[in-house]
Amino acid sequence: MKIGIIGAGNIGGNLTRRLTALGHDVSVANSRGPETLRALAEETGATAVRAEDAARGAEIVVVTVPLKAVPDLPSDLLAEAAEGVAVIDTGNYYPQRDGRIAAIEDEGLTESRWTERHLGHPVIKAFNGTYAQDILDRHRPAGDPERIALPVAGDDAAAKAKVRALIEQLGFDTVDSGGIDDSWRQQPGTPVYGLRAGAEAVTKALAEASPQRPADFRA
Numbered sequence: 001m002k003i004g005i006i007g008a009g010n011i012g013g014n015l016t017r018r019l020t021a022l023g024h025d026v027s028v029a030n031s032r033g034p035e036t037l038r039a040l041a042e043e044t045g046a047t048a049v050r051a052e053d054a055a056r057g058a059e060i061v062v063v064t065v066p067l068k069a070v071p072d073l074p075s076d077l078l079a080e081a082a083e084g085v086a087v088i089d090t091g092n093y094y095p096q097r098d099g100r101i102a103a104i105e106d107e108g109l110t111e112s113r114w115t116e117r118h119l120g121h122p123v124i125k126a127f128n129g130t131y132a133q134d135i136l137d138r139h140r141p142a143g144d145p146e147r148i149a150l151p152v153a154g155d156d157a158a159a160k161a162k163v164r165a166l167i168e169q170l171g172f173d174t175v176d177s178g179g180i181d182d183s184w185r186q187q188p189g190t191p192v193y194g195l196r197a198g199a200e201a202v203t204k205a206l207a208e209a210s211p212q213r214p215a216d217f218r219a
């Protein structure tokens with residue numbers, strides 16, 4: 001599958017490693033330009049591109065930049081993506097890093113709703129509570145008792161199904177965590193955030209979340 005990854009840091013870099021290892025055709029971009037991604041491209045066989053070219057022809061696009069950088073992404077980022085493209089948002093709002101975002105703090109928008117408004121395209125929230133290193137170290141075959149599950153939220157059923165299938169191929173079970181308006185259940189500070197457990201425990205943790213933003217994650 002053709003996959004575009006925007007952001008080549010902890011999460012973007014490790015997704016590039018695993019998705020290329022699985023045989024996907026990956027284009028990866030950062031803010032400084034493809035010449036700064038030569039080592040990652042050589043290591044993985046991914047194609048380093050400019051952010052404006054990363055989604056071209058892609059069936060899945062991963063946006064994995066700090067939240068504060070989302071408004072800086074090219075406005076036509078997804079214009080040349082494949083029809084029906086699924087956009088994965090791995091983002092979290094950390095006010096200490098991202099600055100105060102009033103729409104999240106005051107209006108109560110979920111982080112992913114805020115991001116999709118900037119992108120002008122629905123997103124699927126996934127990987128936001130997954131340690132980047134776990135993408136490399138904790139994948140397991142289906143049925144393995146140690147296989148962990150990741151929550152996946154989104155409003156577009158077809159896109160969500162495509163993303164869940166990809167995550168399962170990457171070596172993780174998935175739990176449908178509802179729509180984007182429900183995705184506060186997996187935001188920073190919730191019981192499922194950073195939880196390394198199977199589907200049953202992930203489902204329970206999602207149910208136990210409180211809609212109130214924890215003080216540590218408010219500005």
Ligand SMILES: NC(=O)c1ccc[n+]([C@@H]2O[C@H](COP(=O)([O-])OP(=O)(O)OC[C@H]3O[C@@H](n4cnc5c(N)ncnc54)[C@H](OP(=O)(O)O)[C@@H]3O)[C@@H](O)[C@H]2O)c1
Nearest residue numbers: 007008009010011030031032064065069090091092128132
């Ligand atoms: N780290 C984790 O374990 C983890 C886990 C789950 C979720 N997350 C979330 O996932 C997101 C990414 O986290 P991360 O730790 O992978 O970040 P990171 O290591 O800081 O990497 C960020 C990447 O985004 C790129 N970037 C920044 N602005 C950009 C722009 N305008 N256009 C294109 N690329 C841009 C950076 O490129 P340059 O280096 O060229 O600026 C860099 O490659 C965050 O919201 C984070 O909270 C992180």
